[in-house]
Each structure stands twice: as C-alpha cells, then as structure tokens.
Amino acid sequence: MIETLGALAEPTRLRIVEALGRRPRSVGEICDALSLGQPQASKHLRVLRETGVVEVEAKAQQRIYSLRAAPLRELNLWLERYRRIWDERMDRLDDVIEGMKEEENRDGRKKRK
Amino acid sequence: MIETLGALAEPTRLRIVEALGRRPRSVGEICDALSLGQPQASKHLRVLRETGVVEVEAKAQQRIYSLRAAPLRELNLWLERYRRIWDERMDRLDDVIEGMKEEENRDGRKKRK
DNA sequence: TCATAATATTCCTTGACAGGTATATACTCA
DNA sequence: TGAGTATATACCTGTCAAGGAATATTATGA
Secondary structure, three states: OHHHHHHHOOHHHHHHHHHHHHOOEEHHHHHHHHOOOHHHHHHHHHHHHHOOOEEEEEEOOEEEEEEOHHHHHHHHHHHHOOHHHHOOOOOOHHHHHHHHHOOOOOOOOOOOO | OHHHHHHHOOHHHHHHHHHHHHOOEEHHHHHHHHOOOHHHHHHHHHHHHHOOOEEEEEEOOEEEEEEOHHHHHHHHHHHHOOHHHHOOOOOOOOOOOHHHOHHHOOOOOOOOO
16 A cells, blocks of 8 residues: 555656556557656566556567556545545535546636535 | 655655544644654654645644645545546445446447547 | 743765666567 | 567666754743
8 A cells, every 4th residue: 555655656657557547558668658768667667566556467578567456446445534534625526526627727716616 | 646645655654644634633742643753753744744735733832734635635536547447347435436437337448548 | 031842954874766777588480 | 599579687876865863943931
C-alpha cells in the first residue's frame, strides 16, 4: 500500500503507469512513447514490478508490461476511508466527476449547491 | 496530484494523515500519538501543508492540523480512470460511483483510444 | 516585562534513489 | 553457430530528503 504510493510518486513511473493504463506495452514501446532511455525504463519497470503495480509477460524476446488490479484496488479501498472528508458538502461523486470533466473555470467561482 | 502521492509515500507522513483522518490534532497530540519527535512532526507537517494535504488553524499557541478535501478528492478522481482495471469482475465495493461506466460493460476490447 | 509553553527552523550527517553510460543476458532466426 | 534484437543489470555520480540535536520564533499569562 505505501509501496504502491512510493512507486507512483515518481514522475516517470507515474507516466509509465498512465501509459500502461491505456494498454499493455513492451519496454520499447514505453521508451518510444515517453522518450525514455531503455535502461531507465527497465529500472522503473523493475520498481513497479517489485511493488506489484505491474506484471510482465514474455513474448518472444520482448517483455509486455501491464497494470495489475490489486494495488489500485487497495489504494481505492484506503482512500474510501476518507470519503467523508473528500466528499464533504459536495454533491454525489459522479456529479463531482461530471463537473470536473467539463473543466470549466476551476478557480473562478465556487459552485454552491 | 503527484505531490500528493509524494507526500503520502512516506511512512511517518502516512501515519500522520491517518491520525488526522480521525480528527484534527495539534502538533503535540501528533507527537504523542505517533511517538514522534516534535521537530520531525513539524517538518512532516510542513511538507503536508505545502502540498495542500493538510491545513492549519492557530489556536492560542497551538497549531491544529486537519486534512483538506481537495487532494484526496483529486487522488480519487485520478484513480477513477483505472476503475475498469481494479474493479475487474470483482464484487462491487461500492455502488455510489457507478454511474459512468455504462459503455464498458461489454466484452469489446479497446485497442486504440 | 519576563517566564514558559507550543511550535518552527537551522545545521549536520547519512542513506536512498534517479539519470547516464557501458555491459551483460536472453531470445530468435538465418 | 553467429548476428541481431530486446531487455536487464552494474557502476558511477549528483541530488534530495529524513532523522537528530540545538536553537529560534510566537503566543500566553502573571
């Protein structure tokens, strides 16, 4: 759980996770997509793998990395304990998401209910 | 967002956040509750404050720290993008957030976004 | 004003970690 | 088997952050 946070707290690794969130990718694809050196990518992927954030599947001489469900689920579960805080006085969550998706002037006016 | 992750990715700070999740506390209370040295507590609280995770309210000569909603909400929002991954075919952890995944329910795979 | 309590800051040392480069390993195919 | 491709590891170096101890700051009350 805290290892998950640590793994995600690094900018490059977060970008890798977001890239893998779209679809699984090989190391080379990750390097290309993120303009990363290959050793750097491998090292970050190692961290992500050792913390259980990603998993690998060998395909010929490539390694296909993809996200694992467990740590994200765990993170969500932890966050859920604080729902009463982050959901305070707002509407239901989907409304919040809806509102933020439209990305209107975020700092302009506060929406009152 | 990534600053939030970084702030939470430190064991002591995570414990502080969890303590504040129950109720706001003064620095001294945090030191006692977590067996922390006072300068250490203050320094971690500074990080948490500068990343917006907590806020302070002065009360006499004490400083009462409490959690802020925004970063937790933001973190939840980020995590929501990966719900399709971490929620894969498990039982529902909660149904509140579920209004936005109508499109995903079939077995059609997404290759390209 | 002074003494005291509560908290913040500074300085120091040390360890972890990320980037860069070079090199090693593993797999495939001719 | 050897060449080529894809990925992993080792080594070095600089930076940053955390813990510890001492000290500074700020507010309170007598």
